[in-house]
Amino acid sequence: MTQRADAVVVGGGQAGLAAGYHLRRLGVDFVVLDAESAPGGAWQHTWDSLHLFSPAAYSSLPGRIMPAQPGETYPDAQHVVDYLADYEKRYELPVHRSVQAQAVHRDGGRLRVETDVGDWSARAVVSATGTWSRPFLPAVPGRDLFTGRQLHTVAYRRPQDFAGLGIPPGRSRSGRVVVVGGGNSGAQIAADLALAGIDLTWVTQPPPRYLTDDIDGRVLFDVATARRRALDEGRTDTGGVASLGDIVAVPPVRKARDAGLLQAKPMFTQLTTMGVKWADGTTAEADAVIWCTGFRPALAHLAPLGLRGPRGRIATNGTRAVAEPRLHLVGYGDWTGPASATLIGVGRPARDAAREVAAFLAD
Numbered sequence: 470m471t472q473r474a475d476a477v478v479v480g481g482g483q484a485g486l487a488a489g490y491h492l493r494r495l496g497v498d499f500v501v502l503d504a505e506s507a508p509g510g511a512w513q514h515t516w517d518s519l520h521l522f523s524p525a526a527y528s529s530l531p532g533r534i535m536p537a538q539p540g541e542t543y544p545d546a547q548h549v550v551d552y553l554a555d556y557e558k559r560y561e562l563p564v565h566r567s568v569q570a571q572a573v574h575r576d577g578g579r580l581r582v583e584t585d586v587g588d589w590s591a592r593a594v595v596s597a598t599g600t601w602s603r604p605f606l607p608a609v610p611g612r613d614l615f616t617g618r619q620l621h622t623v624a625y626r627r628p629q630d631f632a633g634l635g636i637p638p639g640r641s642r643s644g645r646v647v648v649v650g651g652g653n654s655g656a657q658i659a660a661d662l663a664l665a666g667i668d669l670t671w672v673t674q675p676p677p678r679y680l681t682d683d684i685d686g687r688v689l690f691d692v693a694t695a696r697r698r699a700l701d702e703g704r705t706d707t708g709g710v711a712s713l714g715d716i717v718a719v720p721p722v723r724k725a726r727d728a729g730l731l732q733a734k735p736m737f738t739q740l741t742t743m744g745v746k747w748a749d750g751t752t753a754e755a756d757a758v759i760w761c762t763g764f765r766p767a768l769a770h771l772a773p774l775g776l777r778g779p780r781g782r783i784a785t786n787g788t789r790a791v792a793e794p795r796l797h798l799v800g801y802g803d804w805t806g807p808a809s810a811t812l813i814g815v816g817r818p819a820r821d822a823a824r825e826v827a828a829f830l831a832d
């Protein structure tokens with residue numbers, strides 16, 4: 470049986486909840502469909518030591534300040550999960566869990582959201598599926614030759630998994646790990662391993678660019694907002710956050726860096742059966758390679774709409790898909806609103822999307 474709502478939000482992480490908050494305030498009849506069996510979106514699956522790069526109050530969704538975590542300036546991921554669970558309960562958001570949207574089709578004047586447990590028919594769809602379910606791995610020669618363990622950021626949990634445990638029989642027990650990637654995930658995972666005494670080779674391209682130690686998520690949000698304002702007012706683009714650096718020097722990264730444990734090497738050119746090899750012929754043996762090489766937007770469910778553009782993105786005007794005005798995209802990154810892939814930044818694009826959906830439905 471096909472169920473009906475005026476709007477369907479696909480994805481119940483922070484972006485979907487922020488959209489739901491505003492849709493509810495505007496009196497829209499909507500549901501949120503979320504593939505997870507529990508609240509918290511991707512925050513349920515991060516590594517054990519992950520802490521936010523902003524204090525709690527600067528990591529808040531619309532309507533409700535994130536409470537501080539006792540004893541922590543920068544809350545951990547479980548604190549975010551708890552906050553999101555409380556948020557959806559507090560605002561009575563109609564989240565349907567363990568529901569995977571598989572395809573969105575045009576269906577006359579409506580959109581049909583096909584899921585693994587039945588269809589929903591809606592007049593508008595907000596897609597808020599994040600990026601965590603689409604890890605990106607670069608095509609590097611020899612990836613299929615390497616006999617050690619390969620994993621992406623999404624599968625990393627803790628250094629102890631590499632201190633002998635989980636390493637295939639017959640290989641070294643020393644836990645030699647190559648971490649690939651010079652972004653925040655790469656730096657934080659490299660620091661996590663190095664501080665635990667794992668034999669680390671950190672590979673980045675280009676060399677790591679640390680933000681100064683006094684810059685955290687608060688400053689980044691202010692910079693992203695100022696950039697948006699400048700662009701809106703036709704002033705010169707200052708380059709925003711990217712012009713400042715790539716890596717927020719969160720306390721563990723700072724500690725490992727200052728102890729000389731984060732010496733980055735340039736990117737290798739190939740994997741071998743036993744490790745990695747650089748262009749000049751030097752090699753490093755490894756038991757595991759961790760690819761901290763980013764994500765792509767999880768938009769496979771939108772494929773039937775034929776909207777896909779370069780880098781797997783969809784052309785948008787604000788959050789609205791240019792070629793499908795009944796579809797909005799929220800939370801995927803700056804291309805769907807400045808800092809929209811952060812807790813504090815997603816509020817504004819979520820509000821804009823909800824307002825446009827409400828106006829469209831009223832038309």
Ligand SMILES: Cc1cc2nc3c(=O)[nH]c(=O)nc-3n(C[C@H](O)[C@H](O)[C@H](O)COP(=O)(O)OP(=O)(O)OC[C@H]3O[C@@H](n4cnc5c(N)ncnc54)[C@H](O)[C@@H]3O)c2cc1C
Pocket residue numbers: 479480481482483484485502503504505509510511512515520521522523528568569570571597598599600601602654686767770799800801810811812813
């Ligand atoms: C390592 C890391 C550290 C970060 N640190 C910070 C930080 O300190 N501060 C900050 O503000 N931001 C941080 N971010 C960025 C951002 O806040 C998170 O990535 C956040 O999880 C994005 O929220 P989201 O709702 O867009 O996506 P998600 O949290 O991924 O939620 C998307 C939801 O949609 C569901 N879904 C996906 N596809 C479907 C489908 N087809 N049908 C139904 N449901 C679907 C998923 O199961 C999930 O529940 C960090 C990101 C990463 C990767």
